[in-house]
Amino acid sequence: MDKPDKKGRIDILQVHVRKVSLDPQLSLPDVAAITPGFSGADLANLVNEAAIVATRRKADSVTLADFTAAVERIVAGLEKRNRVLNPQERQAVAHHEMGHVLVALALPDGDTVHKVSIVARGIGALGYTIQRPTEDRYLMTKAELERKICVLLGGRAAEKLMLGHLSTGAADDLAKATQIAREMVMRYGMDEALGCVSHDSQRSPLLGTADAVYAPPPEPVSEATQQQLDAAVAALLDHNLQRASRILHTNRAVLERCSKELLKLETLDTQALKQLTGDLVREPDMG
Amino acid sequence: MDKPDKKGRIDILQVHVRKVSLDPQLSLPDVAAITPGFSGADLANLVNEAAIVATRRKADSVTLADFTAAVERIVAGLEKRNRVLNPQERQAVAHHEMGHVLVALALPDGDTVHKVSIVARGIGALGYTIQRPTEDRYLMTKAELERKICVLLGGRAAEKLMLGHLSTGAADDLAKATQIAREMVMRYGMDEALGCVSHDSQRSPLLGTADAVYAPPPEPVSEATQQQLDAAVAALLDHNLQRASRILHTNRAVLERCSKELLKLETLDTQALKQLTGDLVREPDMG
């Protein structure tokens, strides 16, 4: 559960790369920089995958490009270019993914978007957007969590705006956004009305500092409290869906242009996105 | 869970057909075209069944007709012509199945109806209607899911319209339609009032992209929220039952004519249906 930080990842990588021949140019800190959130096991797997990638291209040593390809495989599943979407589906996926991207770019202090693609990957995924935070994070603020929700709902907002209807493609986004909203309300006490009551019973040393940790069963709550919890979660989601919709409405032309390009090229990286979104109207930073 | 697409099915079929003698005319893409939704195991089974069909008719090689017959067996169970319905039951089944068919044909963008039959098949089924989408689908829109519900409820609407009463024959249709409506509301966020709260707790990676997937127990909801969920599901079903009833009411003469023909011939294919429904009044396309 306690993922290694960048320094920890470098240490772990050093252990695993002993058995492979590395390109002399390769800097392990660069590899660590593109693997935030990776566990020790993920890093071990990564080194193997990178070595396989290098072998496939019949190279003598593993380069950063090999690691980058391996990261992509692990993050979003193995490439599977042979899955063919019909034109309507491809367009919906393109709008959906660009919705995530433009909301992420328009929000203040957003994470960088590294890549967006409509090439199907892995089980269930029809497209994907890779956002990498520029550094490891230990704390998140209420504003940051709301931005995460807003980006997740950007896909649905884009489909609605551009196609006028909803599809089944947002199910995963809704589940993730709901989960974040629930933790904000129930674990982090971020709803003003509900105050700082924790509904996340995990440890409770009452008297003294060295008491044993125990996990009691979830505490019952009244219907009245449950209604407040439900309303608070719904309000967080509604608010950020409105927000994502507003951003995309303002930037409709950009969205249209980007989706078109994405449909053509299938994949866009940071560089391409920067060129396509030069006139993006950003949300004013209230923070 | 991840069914192969057409290309995938062709690959899988190529593996399994090695052990059987194929008709030189047979094109595997044609077989793949009639097997959307088939798993790898289904395809392996299909090849065996097709070979058995060919053997029974003492043929040297397996043709597309053999595969078609095998598909039918697998889709709806083995034929069981010896199950005898009484005349009232046969009539109810005929109206019921034609209800599905006519609603499917009258809706905009509906799937093609390949066959309708009142020959009893498999466990529990008294009749069946085979709709095959013209291509593999990865995404479905709200409108498409509602059309699925509408077609499912067409059987009940036809019984009610023509016989003036309800029977036990619609139980499976109601269960399927209810399930689709529930997923629309709880998983795909397709009810406007309920917004984009997901009530489908399955995975929830909060921080980072490579978090492990875990399945927490279902989250409790308040009575107020549960009432909204119940009402939204009921509204989707009611709306589409009205819609199916309206279509059949408008096309009562067609329904009467088709049911009569179905009672006579027991089975109707796309061709026969086209001839019988030339004057079908279709629902105007709002999309």
Added chain:
Amino acid sequence: MDKPDKKGRIDILQVHVRKVSLDPQLSLPDVAAITPGFSGADLANLVNEAAIVATRRKADSVTLADFTAAVERIVAGLEKRNRVLNPQERQAVAHHEMGHVLVALALPDGDTVHKVSIVARGIGALGYTIQRPTEDRYLMTKAELERKICVLLGGRAAEKLMLGHLSTGAADDLAKATQIAREMVMRYGMDEALGCVSHDSQRSPLLGTADAVYAPPPEPVSEATQQQLDAAVAALLDHNLQRASRILHTNRAVLERCSKELLKLETLDTQALKQLTGDLVREPDMG
């Protein structure tokens, strides 16, 4: 779960009768005709029981009478003539069983009543009425299910009418009638107000035709919905109890006469019932 039909039963019987010596007069279709609803195991058991009955009467071969006796044993338990009811109990049982019978005979399209008896049989049963449908049934209409409820409640209605009080003897009837009413409301969508929402979660293939069947846990419903379900079930039972009471009130003299005869003879068959109920006033057929 899928009981064989008459043709199926003949086939199954042919397998099992090989090991017994049959009376040349015996026609297996006749045996199949008196065993609707029997499973394969029930039929195997039946052949054994019939052979035992024949052996007891020191016969060389098994006759239809032996099969009939065996059917009775299997249907309602072994005879147990030594259980002695007191006079009040016998009278209550006689009225109760005749209540079932007269309601069954007075309803339109009712099943035939083959036998009614106040000879105690099996565990818990104090009397019994055997109704055999004249043919195998695959579909039942709302009206037919209501008639089943009405017949079940006829026993209680007769006790109330003739003795002016209720007894514990109706517990099984109430449980069965409630179960039918519940399935009408929750599984067959037969309550107008509740519409066609299924509360019977069993299978739910959403996309495609060959999806695996799975059984999710029962879905939660709101208190508001549960109240509707409770009210709908209660209304079906109340309506049909009134209906049974009305029939018996109209035919009070017939009931009195029949119960008296049943108390005297202990058992009445179709023939005897026909002679006793010549002046029975039937419910007008609304269908």
Added chain:
Amino acid sequence: MDKPDKKGRIDILQVHVRKVSLDPQLSLPDVAAITPGFSGADLANLVNEAAIVATRRKADSVTLADFTAAVERIVAGLEKRNRVLNPQERQAVAHHEMGHVLVALALPDGDTVHKVSIVARGIGALGYTIQRPTEDRYLMTKAELERKICVLLGGRAAEKLMLGHLSTGAADDLAKATQIAREMVMRYGMDEALGCVSHDSQRSPLLGTADAVYAPPPEPVSEATQQQLDAAVAALLDHNLQRASRILHTNRAVLERCSKELLKLETLDTQALKQLTGDLVREPDMG
């Protein structure tokens, strides 16, 4: 669960008495007459106990008196004369037991009271009243079940009337009376307002007569229905507590006289009770 009737008990007793020497005067039907409700195991135990009783009094053979003593042991536990109650407790117990007795005698068609005692017996029991129905019963009417409740609540009514307070001694009576009231409402449909809905899900063969018996989990009910169930149970208990109180209030002098005699003699039999209650005012028979 299916207790033998008198005839059955005679048969069972004949098996078990083979190993003991019976008094030639002893009639097994007499033993069967005092053992209604005994199971086969109880009867086997009874024969052993009766033999032990006979051995203790150094008799050669077992008499009816030995069986009677053995019945008492088994019914209410072994005698334990050394348990000493204080005077207040003895008085409370005497009033309590006489409350049961007088209510039983004052009700129409009540069971005979064979014995009442304040000699402590068995675990938890401080006194006891033995009522034996004069014959085996298979059916009970609503009126009979209400009388059972009324007799059970007679103990509490007597304590309240004579001592002006309640004690812990009525706990078992309340549990039994509540259970009877619950079954009347939930299983036997004896509450007019709730009608004939069964809340006792045990078996539910829907189609056909030979379906397998299955026990589904208890069905959920709405809060509204649960309130009706609670109210119906409470009303039955309240009504019969009032009734018992009214009987005892009318017969206060008899109660006082009988309790005094019971305190003096510790045990009263049918004969003694008849002499003491000659002026008992009975409840008029409404039946």
Added chain:
Amino acid sequence: MDKPDKKGRIDILQVHVRKVSLDPQLSLPDVAAITPGFSGADLANLVNEAAIVATRRKADSVTLADFTAAVERIVAGLEKRNRVLNPQERQAVAHHEMGHVLVALALPDGDTVHKVSIVARGIGALGYTIQRPTEDRYLMTKAELERKICVLLGGRAAEKLMLGHLSTGAADDLAKATQIAREMVMRYGMDEALGCVSHDSQRSPLLGTADAVYAPPPEPVSEATQQQLDAAVAALLDHNLQRASRILHTNRAVLERCSKELLKLETLDTQALKQLTGDLVREPDMG
């Protein structure tokens, strides 16, 4: 569960004392008199403990004093003089324990208080008060149970009165008092409004006297009934907390004096308490 009475305890003690050398002055009835509520196992343990006490003081035989010391150990745990409370805690404990004592002495018909101590004993206990009823009890009245609650809440009332605040020290008292109040309401039917409905499902022989005992799962109750149960329990506790507070308020000077003496001597016996509470104002006996 069925504890021996005094006579039973004498018998049991006679068995166990065979193996120890008793002081000739020792009377077993005296030992039985100080051990109400002891089980057979407790008595066996007591004899062992008393022998150990005697051995420690290097005595040849076991005296009543040895038994008394052993009783104290078993009743409240082994002495543990080394647990040191701070002055505030000692004062709170003294007031708390004297609260129990004075309420017990001021109530009519209260049990005798044998000893009160602020010497910490056993796990969790910071002080203790030993009340021994003067005789074994089989029945308790509503008034007696309320007095038990009142004495239990006397500790909390005293802390509140003398220190003006509440502490964690009353947790056990509250749990016990709540449990008594719950059983009064749910098991003994002692709440007028709730009547004699038992919510304590334990045994329910419906028909006949020798039915097997079975323990069904707790019956569901409606929210309305649950509110009544909650209110009845809360009212019993509130009423008796007020009552204890009133007694202590009236006797504030006595409480102050006694607590001071208890702080000085750490332990007070019946004799010392009698001298200190000569001017105690008792609650008038309403009974």
Added chain:
Amino acid sequence: MDKPDKKGRIDILQVHVRKVSLDPQLSLPDVAAITPGFSGADLANLVNEAAIVATRRKADSVTLADFTAAVERIVAGLEKRNRVLNPQERQAVAHHEMGHVLVALALPDGDTVHKVSIVARGIGALGYTIQRPTEDRYLMTKAELERKICVLLGGRAAEKLMLGHLSTGAADDLAKATQIAREMVMRYGMDEALGCVSHDSQRSPLLGTADAVYAPPPEPVSEATQQQLDAAVAALLDHNLQRASRILHTNRAVLERCSKELLKLETLDTQALKQLTGDLVREPDMG
């Protein structure tokens, strides 16, 4: 569960230190003084850890400093200086920890703060504050428990005050504070409105003093009662969050100064805190 007191800890330490070489200056009572709340196992572990610390610094014997270092490790996990927070996170952690510290110092009768640090330790912890009570405690008053809640919520109050937003860092504090508030309400009867009803079912000896302890399942409560419980818990948390906010608002300059120093030095001890908080405005003592 029953932690040793100071005297008990000295005894336990004496056992474990036999195997290590102690500095002659070391006084075990001093070690006992810094280990309140330690179990026997914790103390055994402590001696081992202290010995390891001494070995690392290549010392011949274990000093108090070694024990102090070992206590820190055990209390808050092993030091992990290599976890690097970003500047915003470090500032949030500094404010958060100083919030705990200043609230603790400003409250009347607060525990001493021994150390505050923003050096990451253990799993999940980003900073820590060590408060050691000056003596072992057996009883806690309502006021003390509220102060504990207030100190726990001080971290969140400081983040809000200084940064204007909430972060995920308070989750553990909220869980602990909620748990204390729940026990105050449900176990210690400290909410006036709810009175002294215990909702903490653990033991319930009803009659007599030596009854066996048993743990029944939690008792159901009505929605009305659950609402009261929820409201009481929320009110305790709200009240003390306001209180902590008020204290920090009053001492904003001190908080700013201390956080700055903590960011610079990473760790502050009692001495350093005393110098930095000379002008701290304390909450007036209402007690």
